[in-house]
Amino acid sequence: MSKEAVDSAALDASRTDASQAPADAGDAGYSKDLKARHVNMIAIGGAIGTGLFLGAGGRLHSAGPALALAYLVCGIFAFFVVRALGEMVLYRPSSGSFVSYAREFLGEKGAYFAGWMYFLNWSTTCIADITAIALYTHYWSFFTDIPQWVLALIALAVVLSVNLISVKYFGEMEFWFAIIKVAALTAFMIIGVFLLASQHEVGGGKPGLSMITDHGGFLPNGMMPVVIVMQGVVFAYASLELVGVAAGETKDPQKIVPRAVNSIMWRVGLFYVGSVVLLALLLPGSVYSADQSPFVTVLSKIGVPAAGDVMNFVVLTAAMSSLNSGLYSTGRILRSMAMAGSAPKFTARMNRNQVPYGGILLTASIGVLGVGLNRIVPDQAFEIVLNVASLGIIGTWVMIMVCHLAFVRRAKEGLITRPKFRLPGSGITEYVTIAFLLAVLCLMWQDAEVGRKTLFLIPIVGVALVIGWLGVRKRVDREAQGLTEPPHEKQDR
Numbered sequence: 001m002s003k004e005a006v007d008s009a010a011l012d013a014s015r016t017d018a019s020q021a022p023a024d025a026g027d028a029g030y031s032k033d034l035k036a037r038h039v040n041m042i043a044i045g046g047a048i049g050t051g052l053f054l055g056a057g058g059r060l061h062s063a064g065p066a067l068a069l070a071y072l073v074c075g076i077f078a079f080f081v082v083r084a085l086g087e088m089v090l091y092r093p094s095s096g097s098f099v100s101y102a103r104e105f106l107g108e109k110g111a112y113f114a115g116w117m118y119f120l121n122w123s124t125t126c127i128a129d130i131t132a133i134a135l136y137t138h139y140w141s142f143f144t145d146i147p148q149w150v151l152a153l154i155a156l157a158v159v160l161s162v163n164l165i166s167v168k169y170f171g172e173m174e175f176w177f178a179i180i181k182v183a184a185l186t187a188f189m190i191i192g193v194f195l196l197a198s199q200h201e202v203g204g205g206k207p208g209l210s211m212i213t214d215h216g217g218f219l220p221n222g223m224m225p226v227v228i229v230m231q232g233v234v235f236a237y238a239s240l241e242l243v244g245v246a247a248g249e250t251k252d253p254q255k256i257v258p259r260a261v262n263s264i265m266w267r268v269g270l271f272y273v274g275s276v277v278l279l280a281l282l283l284p285g286s287v288y289s290a291d292q293s294p295f296v297t298v299l300s301k302i303g304v305p306a307a308g309d310v311m312n313f314v315v316l317t318a319a320m321s322s323l324n325s326g327l328y329s330t331g332r333i334l335r336s337m338a339m340a341g342s343a344p345k346f347t348a349r350m351n352r353n354q355v356p357y358g359g360i361l362l363t364a365s366i367g368v369l370g371v372g373l374n375r376i377v378p379d380q381a382f383e384i385v386l387n388v389a390s391l392g393i394i395g396t397w398v399m400i401m402v403c404h405l406a407f408v409r410r411a412k413e414g415l416i417t418r419p420k421f422r423l424p425g426s427g428i429t430e431y432v433t434i435a436f437l438l439a440v441l442c443l444m445w446q447d448a449e450v451g452r453k454t455l456f457l458i459p460i461v462g463v464a465l466v467i468g469w470l471g472v473r474k475r476v477d478r479e480a481q482g483l484t485e486p487p488h489e490k491q492d493r
Helices: 003-019 036-047 055-091 097-106 108-137 148-165 167-198 224-228 230-236 242-249 253-282 294-301 307-340 357-376 381-412 429-446 451-455 457-481
Strands: none
Touching: 036 167, 036 242, 036 253, 036 307, 055 097, 055 224, 055 230, 055 242, 055 253, 055 294, 055 381, 055 429, 097 108, 097 242, 097 307, 097 381, 108 148, 108 307, 108 357, 108 381, 108 457, 148 167, 148 307, 148 357, 167 253, 167 294, 167 307, 224 230, 224 429, 230 381, 230 429, 242 253, 242 307, 253 294, 294 307, 307 357, 307 457, 381 429, 381 451, 381 457, 429 451, 451 457
C-alpha cells in the first residue's frame, strides 16, 4: 500500500474518531431487546395520555374550541424538542439520553441539572399516576370499599415488578397499553365523524359548526383561559422524550428513531387537535367538565351502553402506561448520572436481566411517599404533585434545546458531524422553543389558584439543586479524574 493511501486512511480514521463522541459509561451492560414495534408504540404512548383522555374535558369547558389551537401550538414545540433530541440520538444513541448529551456538550453541571429536573418530573408524576389509578379504580363499585392508598400501593407494586424483570417486559406492556389507547381514540373518532356526517342528535342538539357559533364562538370566554391552560397542555405532551431513552436499548436506532420521531407530528394533529375539534363540533364546550372524560360525556349523550366503564378502563390504562414509562426512564437516567458521580452510587446497579434496578427503586420509593400522601390528603394528592411535575418537564425540555444549541455549535467548529436527520430551522428554532417554554412559566402567574402556587416552588427547587450540587461536586470531580472506583457496574447474581 502506498504512503499516500496509508496517510489517507489514517486521516479518515482520525475524522471518524473525531466525529464519534466518547461512550457514556452508563450505557454499558444494557440488552438491546426493544424492537421497532416497541419504540414506535412507545412514541405513540408518549403522545397520548390522561392529558387528552381526562384533562381535555375541563380545558374545553374553560377555553372552548380554541383548546384545539393550544394543543396545536404546544404540539409543534413538543415536536421540535423531540426532533432535536432525535438528532442527538442518531449522533450517539445513549440510554442516558439528554443527560449524556448535556454532560458532553455542557459539562457535568448541565447533566446534573437536566437529570434531576427529569427525576423531579417523573418521581412526582409517579405519585400523580398512582393517585389517578386509585381514583379511576374507585369508579367501579367493587373497589369502592378499598382505601385509596391501598389501591395506589398495589398499582405501584405491579408496574414496579414488570419493570424489574426485563426491558422486554416493559416494552411489551407499553406496546399493549398504546394499542388500547389508539384503538379507543380511533373508535371514538369514527363514531364522532359518523354523528357529524349523519347529523345524529347528540344531547338534544345537532352536531356541526352551530355548536361553536351559537355558544360563544371560537373564544367563548376570551383569550386568557386559553393562555392559562397552556401549562396543562404542555404537561399532556410529557413523555414524548422517552423515545430518546428507549433508543439506547434498540439494535437499529438509525432506522427506528427517525420514523418514530417524524410520526409524532401527525399523531399530534390527528389524535389531539382532531379529537378536540370533533368534541367541539359535537357538543358545546360548556357541557364538558373536569370531572369526566369528554369522550364519556359524548358517548353517554347518545346512549352508548357502558361508555363510562370502557373509557374509565382506557384512562386507567393511560395512567398505568405513564407510571410504567416513568420508572423505566428514570432508572436509565439515574444510572448515567451515578456513573459520573452526580447520583447515589446504588442507582448504577443492574440486575442479572440488565435492568438498572437501583434507579427504578429510588423513583418507586418516592411513589411510596405518594402512597402516604394518598393516605393523609387523598383529595389533594393529585393536584399537589402535578404542579411540581410541570416544573420538571419544562426544565427538561429547555435543557434539551440548550444541549442542541451546544451540539450544533460543536458541529460548526468541525469537532463532530451532524447526522442528516436534523432539527428544522436549527439556530432559530431552539431559541423560539426556549422562549415559548419560559413564557408558559410566566403566564402561569395568571392562574392564581394553581399556576401561581407552582411558580412559588421554583426558588425551593433551585435551592435544593444548589445544595445537592455542593454535596456531589467533589465526587463528580474525582470520577472525572479517575481517582475513585466507578460505581458498582457488576451485575448482581
